[in-house]
Amino acid sequence: GAVVSQHPSRVICKSGTSVKIECRSLDFQATTMFWYRQFPKKSLMLMATSNEGSKATYEQGVEKDKFLINHASLTLSTLTVTSAHPEDSSFYICSALRTGHNYGYTFGSGTRLTVV
Amino acid sequence: KQEVTQIPAALSVPEGENLVLNCSFTDSAIYNLQWFRQDPGKGLTSLLLIQSSQREQTSGRLNASLDKSSGRSTLYIAASQPGDSATYLCAVHSGNTPLVFGKGTRLSVIA
Numbered sequence: 387g388a389v390v391s392q393h394p395s396r397v398i399c400k401s402g403t404s405v406k407i408e409c410r411s412l413d414f415q416a417t418t419m420f421w422y423r424q425f426p427k428k429s430l431m432l433m434a435t436s437n438e439g440s441k442a443t444y445e446q447g448v449e450k451d452k453f454l455i456n457h458a459s460l461t462l463s464t465l466t467v468t469s470a471h472p473e474d475s476s477f478y479i480c481s482a483l484r485t486g487h488n489y490g491y492t493f494g495s496g497t498r499l500t501v502v
Numbered sequence: 503k504q505e506v507t508q509i510p511a512a513l514s515v516p517e518g519e520n521l522v523l524n525c526s527f528t529d530s531a532i533y534n535l536q537w538f539r540q541d542p543g544k545g546l547t548s549l550l551l552i553q554s555s556q557r558e559q560t561s562g563r564l565n566a567s568l569d570k571s572s573g574r575s576t577l578y579i580a581a582s583q584p585g586d587s588a589t590y591l592c593a594v595h596s597g598n599t600p601l602v603f604g605k606g607t608r609l610s611v612i613a
Contacts, residue, residue: 392545420600420601427608428605429591429604429605430546430591430603432600432602477543481601483600490536490548491536491593491595492548493538493546493547495544495545496543496545498543
């Protein structure tokens with residue numbers, strides 16, 4: 387149990403286009419999800435906290451207009467990288483918070499974004 | 503602000519050795535600490551979660567300890583195998599913030 391599905395696993399896009407990444411909790415409801423970015427050989431950097439039915443909370447230095455987050459249901463959060471540039475190329479990972487007796491974090495398998 | 507440090511950054515050992523990975527955190531007021539494994543280009547797999555009231559957790563060849571007062575945790579891997587090669591991340595949950603991660607330890611187990 388407690389599976390988080392993240393799609394796509396890899397995406398290559400042209401500069402200036404937008405890319406949407408989906409994060410789904412398959413067998414539990416998640417009112418809170420998190421989006422991380424990871425640079426090569428670096429740790430995970432929290433980008434934003436996604437709250438179901440309300441606006442996301444962005445970390446300092448993360449452009450909310452560039453990284454659009456939508457959490458319209460209890461099982462789905464999406465991250466859209468708008469007007470992508472090569473410097474947006476990175477590994478993006480989502481995480482869903484499990485509440486109740488099975489409290490904890492479950493991570494998606496990540497999305498490798500390459501902007502050419 | 504919570505900061506998590508992992509030492510060493512990289513470690514290479516021969517197969518069969520027992521090894522210890524270290525994690526330290528600056529704010530001891532934590533809810534829990536979690537160890538993850540990350541294979542290259544992949545997401546995170548949770549290994550062990552230690553609640554603030556616990557001192558250790560065990561799963562198979564893995565044992566994680568927590569000394570909250572000193573801000574330290576260790577991950578002990580017994581009888582290491584080549585399949586254990588990965589990056590191991592320590593993450594701390596405290597306050598109203600989501601997980602704060604260390605930079606990880608890249609482990610290579612040589613057959």
